[in-house]
Amino acid sequence: MPTTSENNVPLPSSSSKRIVSNALILFVRMFFLTLINLYAVRIILKGLGDTDYGLYSTVTGVITSSAFVSSVLALSVQRFLSYAIGTRDNQKLLDIFSASMNITLALTAIVLIVFEVGGTWFVANELTIPAERMTATLQAYQFALFAFIFSLLQIPYTAAIFAHEDMGIYALVSTVECILKLMAAYLMMNTTPDHLAFYSFLLMIVSIITFATYLLIGRYRYCECRYHKVKTAGLHKELLSFSGWSFLGPLANMGMIQGNIILLNIFFGPLINTAFGIALQINNAFNTLCNCIVIAMRPAMIKSYADNSFKYLTRLFNISNKLLLYSLIAIGLPFLLEMDTVLEIWLGKVSEATLLFSRLVICYIIVLGMNAPITTIVQATGRVKDYHLRVESFTLLCVPITLLFFLLHFPAWTVFGSMVGICVIAHAIRLICLRQYYKGFSIREYFMSLCLPAFVICLLAVTASLLLHFSLEQNTILRLLMVFTISPALVVMFVYLGGISHDERIIIRQFITTKLNLWHR
Helix, strand or coil: CCCCCCCCCCCCHHHHHHHHHHHHHHHHHHHHHHHHHHHHHHHHHHHHHHHHHHHHHHHHHHHHCCCHHHHHHHHHHHHHHHHHHHHCCHHHHHHHHHHHHHHHHHHHHHHHHHHHHHHHHHHHHCCCCCHHHHHHHHHHHHHHHHHHHHHHHCHHHHHHHHHCCCHHHHHHHHHHHHHHHHHHHHHHHCCCCCHHHHHHHHHHHHHHHHHHHHHHHHHHHCCCCCCCCCCCCCHHHHHHHHHHHHCHHHHHHHHHHHHHHHHHHHHHCHHHHHHHHHHHHHHHHHHHHHHHHHHHHHHHHHHHHHCCCHHHHHHHHHHHHHHHHHHHHHHHHHHHHHHHHHHHHHHCCCCHHHHHHHHHHHHHHHHHHCCHHHHHHHHHHCCHHHHHHHHHHHHCCHHHHHHHHHHCCCCCCHHHHHHHHHHHHHHHHHHHHHHHHCCCCCHHHHHHHHHHHHHHHHHHHHHHHHHHHHHCCCCCHHHHHHHHHHHHHHHHHHHHHHCCCHHHHHHHHHHHHHHHHHHHC
């Protein structure tokens, strides 16, 4: 196992600045895409109508329920590419890309066969679809399937972009893709063909354009994006094994969520399911924020491990933990305080259960968000089998624990008690695993440099924000704006003063100074 060495000199500060720049680029991307998607939902709903929108969501859901497979495979390929870049092994880099193409093509063929045969039968025979809309629905299903196929084919190319840390390219292409989808919604709404089938057809065209764009970028920008016969023995098996064990995380999380949804339905009925569903929408939005940070940091962390730059890897690990935790606190705190007003603006009048669940899910998000940097280092070491078996087998205990609570007549909100409790204990297991696999990690240092300062900062920020919250008139736009402006600013101030090291403050000041100089020019 690697150990920290005095010879492992940290990489140049330009690398750190690049990571910060990538994180900011992805934050901006997230902001614009969220606005576009929220507006697009309104246009699509108006163009399709309630019935067709429901049909569209249902038939695409049959396909996208397996979309997590492509995301796990993309991250696995990116890990191997980043590792090869870190070791400067160009032949291995070429082989990894070609092997990933072989696996992607095989996966695409399996998906096409399964969904053409089983999926078409399921849509035609098992879903509740008005007879007059069956033809259009089946057409929409076919177009959605091929759109998904083209999104699978782009996996090796997007993985190459991530591995080379070209987040600006990814942000630009994904933003253009989102705008094209919005244009498709406008075009659908203002044309005469059947809106459901025509909109699905347009989305397939957008998917083809996106795939072609990534293919051209990969071929002309990265030397490894050329298909050839794989020369490294056992590489396909290594990639598949790594991806297979990495599937356990998303599967366990999906099992926990879906299992709790079923239990809530059995014990409390559909109204509580609605409250839980709205909370999950908030969870998905915050997960997007976490992914921005993780995607920006992950390639550099894996390259550092491959390059034996363990001091720099530890530094990146500390920075990513702080970015994740303090970003979630800064954004989550005003939502906790003003959730009633936010929900009223977003959805109108909501139930007390919805309000409570929406607040509790933020606590769950903060605990869960801290897992990503640990998992990244474990994936860099390649010890994914033992890690995921230990952690995810424990994660699945959430469902039987929730069942026990409900059998003992505990209220519905205790579902979050079991989710948060399990995640806290699973996080402790992750830390123990990391200490075993990576000798440069210290659990004591983790608590002293991250957990203890974060607790103090959170206490100060919550106290100050509560004083502001209760000093202003209840449920007003002014209070909402004040809390959402001042509360994050307080967190940032406390973090700058006591949550980061002297070296990290220097990097931040240098980055801001550089950007200001460029702005003035």
